[in-house]
Amino acid sequence: MVFFQSHGVEEKEFFHWMPLTEYQFPLHFHRAYELIFVKKGKLLVTVNHVEYTLESNQLIFIFSNHIHDMKIIGESEVTIILFSPELIGDFFTEYKGSSPSNPVIKLDSLPNLETLTSIYKQKSFLYQLCGELIDQTEFIKIESSTKTRLLHRILLFVDENYQSNCSLKDVAKHLRYDYPYLSKLFVQMTNMTFTDYLNNYRISQACYLLKNSGFSISEVATQCGYNQLRTFHRNFRAIIGKSPKQYRENSY
Known part of the structure; x- marks a missing residue:
């Protein structure tokens, strides 16, 4: 998808999002972090050979350069968020080379992404998710073979x-x-x-x-x-x- 190509290759701060319906995307990777939120229905996501089934109001946090794919199941509504590691620099520095054992987070809903117009609002939203991820799971060191x-x-x-x-x-x-x-x-x-x-x-x-x-x-x-x-x-x-x-x- 054009949306994914080369995202995060350049080292500058960015925050992009888009809604998806009736969609699938094969294995890919990018330097950017990726959040996938299921607003309605179900989504099948594979990250580093581990399969996750997401349901309504669940979000998966995909780390930089992790190989992943996704497939929307039935009539589903999904929002994709891509952002540069530099937006969460402290988190990126501490957990670079690691992977969460459970990358799925339960949310009541996403905030209105159109209101996240400044880098400060974007960072606040992202760091809140980082905090929830840290509270709920352990992180495993990944050795790239x-x-x-x-x-x-x-x-x-x-x-x-x-x-x-x-x-x-x-x-x-x-x-x-x-x-x-x-x-x-x-x-x-x-x-x-x-x-x-x-x-x-x-x-x-x-x-x-x-x-x-x-x-x-x-x-x-x-x-x-x-x-x-x-x-x-x-x-x-x-x-x-x-x-x-x-x-x-x-x-x-």
Whole structure:
């Protein structure tokens, strides 16, 4: 999703949020912290291979560079908040390289995010959540393995190249790794093939464009790396369960 790309790579303070309905996003990571709040319905989130099912008024706190994905279940309303580590610098410094054993927080509701217009209001809201997280859970040191770092590099390659040629052979050539080794590692680390992941990533990008742009369906397909419109339609229906046209019509 355009919303996620490269967020937090630059070291400057930012606070962005957006609502989502009927959406899913495959494995990704970014330097920014991410909060996902379920206003209505259910959401399935996987963080570092641990699966969480969130229900109404629950929020999950995802740390910097943690690999995660999400899938909205049924008719649900979700709000995503991305913010730079610099906004909670004290917390970031103390817990960098750690992971909460329970990252799910129960809230009565989110504040009106439109009123958080100053950096001071944003920090106040975020530090309150940090305090609740510290009170409720322990933090575990995370040792980044060679395999995890390699998976990061593969996911980053997809993020930067999904609009054009982007095969595992391209990845292997770029990273200078043996193709069979990368293929086996990717399945081992994600429980899906690279091709399945790439298609899910491209279709998730297509969903965003169908909802938030004026591009035609054929233009969306091209923007998301599909040279054949028929292939785009087939993959879209297989992953989303409806045609791109139906998806766009249901978004209004």
